[in-house]
Amino acid sequence: MLSFIAIVLLTALILLFARYSHLLLPNSPPLLRMVYGMKHTFDFIYLGPGAALDKFNESLVKTLFKLPTLSNSPATGELVSAFSGTDIDPETLAGLMGHHIFPAIGRVLRSQDFLERISPALATSISEFLKTQSFPAITHSLSELVGAALISSISQAILGPLFPPDAITDLRTLDTSFYTRMLGFPLTGSQFRDAHSRMLSRIEVYLALVETDCSGAWPGFPLVQEYLREAYSNDLSTRNRAALFMTLVWGLTAAPTNVTSWLLAFLFDDPCALAKVRHEVDSVLQTYRGDVVKLISDPTAFGPSSFPIIDSAIKETLRLISNATPFRQATCDFDLDYGGNSLKIRAGEYIMANTRAHNMDPSVYAHPQTFVVDRFLEGTVTKRDHNSIPIGFGGGKHACKGRLFVHRHIKAFVALWVSLLEVEVDGDTETYKVPKKMERSFNVAQMSRPVMIRLKQRRESRS
Numbered sequence: 220m221l222s223f224i225a226i227v228l229l230t231a232l233i234l235l236f237a238r239y240s241h242l243l244l245p246n247s248p249p250l251l252r253m254v255y256g257m258k259h260t261f262d263f264i265y266l267g268p269g270a271a272l273d274k275f276n277e278s279l280v281k282t283l284f285k286l287p288t289l290s291n292s293p294a295t296g297e298l299v300s301a302f303s304g305t306d307i308d309p310e311t312l313a314g315l316m317g318h319h320i321f322p323a324i325g326r327v328l329r330s331q332d333f334l335e336r337i338s339p340a341l342a343t344s345i346s347e348f349l350k351t352q353s354f355p356a357i358t359h360s361l362s363e364l365v366g367a368a369l370i371s372s373i374s375q376a377i378l379g380p381l382f383p384p385d386a387i388t389d390l391r392t393l394d395t396s397f398y399t400r401m402l403g404f405p406l407t408g409s410q411f412r413d414a415h416s417r418m419l420s421r422i423e424v425y426l427a428l429v430e431t432d433c434s435g436a437w438p439g440f441p442l443v444q445e446y447l448r449e450a451y452s453n454d455l456s457t458r459n460r461a462a463l464f465m466t467l468v469w470g471l472t473a474a475p476t477n478v479t480s481w482l483l484a485f486l487f488d489d490p491c492a493l494a495k496v497r498h499e500v501d502s503v504l505q506t507y508r509g510d511v512v513k514l515i516s517d518p519t520a521f522g523p524s525s526f527p528i529i530d531s532a533i534k535e536t537l538r539l540i541s542n543a544t545p546f547r548q549a550t551c552d553f554d555l556d557y558g559g560n561s562l563k564i565r566a567g568e569y570i571m572a573n574t575r576a577h578n579m580d581p582s583v584y585a586h587p588q589t590f591v592v593d594r595f596l597e598g599t600v601t602k603r604d605h606n607s608i609p610i611g612f613g614g615g616k617h618a619c620k621g622r623l624f625v626h627r628h629i630k631a632f633v634a635l636w637v638s639l640l641e642v643e644v645d646g647d648t649e650t651y652k653v654p655k656k657m658e659r660s661f662n663v664a665q666m667s668r669p670v671m672i673r674l675k676q677r678r679e680s681r682s
């Protein structure tokens with residue numbers, strides 16, 4: 220009994236200390252920071268001081284996200300601060316991102332003009348990359364290869380020729396080590412720290428070059444320009460400009476790499492699904508007389524109404540691997556009604572949308588553990604669903620700003636891959652299985668082990 224009381228008291232003391240240690244010891248040594256970091260992580264990932272609603276139906280999540288009484292500010296500040304390492308305090312940062320930088324880049328990323336300008340550039344880069352990889356004697360890690368291809372297409376089409384070509388490895392490291400970094404334990408996260416500091420220096424140089432040579436000769440220049448305009452009008456220092464820009468580059472490359480790698484792994488594991496995608500790609504190519512170059516140069520080729528099966532496969536992959544927990548803070552007291560129940564939410568409390576619980580609920584999706592390539596097929600062709608946002612992108616005013624862009628990017632990648640390459644999974648029966656999801660991943664799950672593949676050119680494409 221005594222030891223039970225001691226444990227309870229000790230836990231209460233640690234939590235209390237964690238809550239206020241930053242006031243007492245702003246420069247607390249690593250062990251204390253660990254306790255404080257742990258408290259933040261628990262807030263961030265699990266409960267917060269408020270209510271964690273485990274199970275929603277889709278419309279509740281979407282309705283919830285639209286409520287004006289809920290704000291996402293605290294979460295944004297903490298997350299961007301942890302990733303970027305700026306010296307701006309999280310609250311100010313949340314305001315800066317939420318009211319200035321996100322809306323500004325969101326306007327560019329959803330503009331039809333921008334999307335159609337960027338599409339041929341991305342597709343050209345992807346196809347050039349894929350054509351150089353098809354040597355059957357070489358074994359590749361699927362996600363390394365996808366990451367390299369997507370990062371290089373972002374780099375060529377959006378960031379332009381001034382962006383350092385050797386940033387690929389560090390960008391991948393930032394993604395794979397961010398979860399550990401977020402935990403804030405001492406003696407961990409050194410991989411993240413090293414990659415972070417190298418990237419930051421490179422991005423500082425890059426932005427300085429862009430500012431002096433703003434010829435804007437590459438298609439994605441408007442996005443970089445818009446970012447810089449906001450950064451300057453908010454008086455950001457050189458270092459903070461680079462740090463926040465790095466967060467943008469991370470957004471453009473990390474989750475898209477994971478989603479695309481999983482999508483391909485699911486297809487390799489399911490020959491019928493792959494055949495359906497291949498049939499779709501071949502049929503679309505026929506409308507371009509089998510000419511891949513014509514497909515690539517059509518600005519509308521990878522838009523929302525093209526390749527409905529690939530579109531469905533992207534949504535299905537996101538359903539299976541998203542572990543996003545978008546959450547909001549109540550700005551005033553209110554009653555949250557859901558499924559005939561009502562929950563009192565008080566100002567300051569958090570609500571976390573457990574999207575995984577929704578995505579894996581058999582009453583929402585039959586056989587939720589199974590990859591069904593055309594599960595979302597019907598939805599993609601109706602006007603209503605064009606506007607609907609897969610739950611893995613969050614919802615309401617703060618839904619993912621890059622979602623329209625990333626759909627095109629992944630669609631172009633998968634269509635070109637299927638059209639240009641044949642794949643053989645390398646290894647024994649164990650390696651043929653779809654890997655497990657790594658629970659310690661941020662936003663979308665990474666794979667628990669690499670999938671090794673060999674590639675060969677599918678056919679002579681006209682180019």
Ligand code: HEM
Pocket residue numbers: 284291295317321322328467470471472474475478537543544545546611612613614615616617618619620621622624625662663
């Ligand atoms: C498959 C890839 C992606 C996934 C799964 C994803 C997922 C998400 C999720 C779950 C949120 C939180 C939404 C909420 O709180 O309601 C978010 C926010 C955001 N995403 Fe993405 N994202 C992806 C790609 C991108 C890309 C390519 C960009 C481009 C830079 C981007 C930019 C953003 C921004 C700026 C926000 C903050 C929106 C706000 O708070 O107003 N994302 N994303």
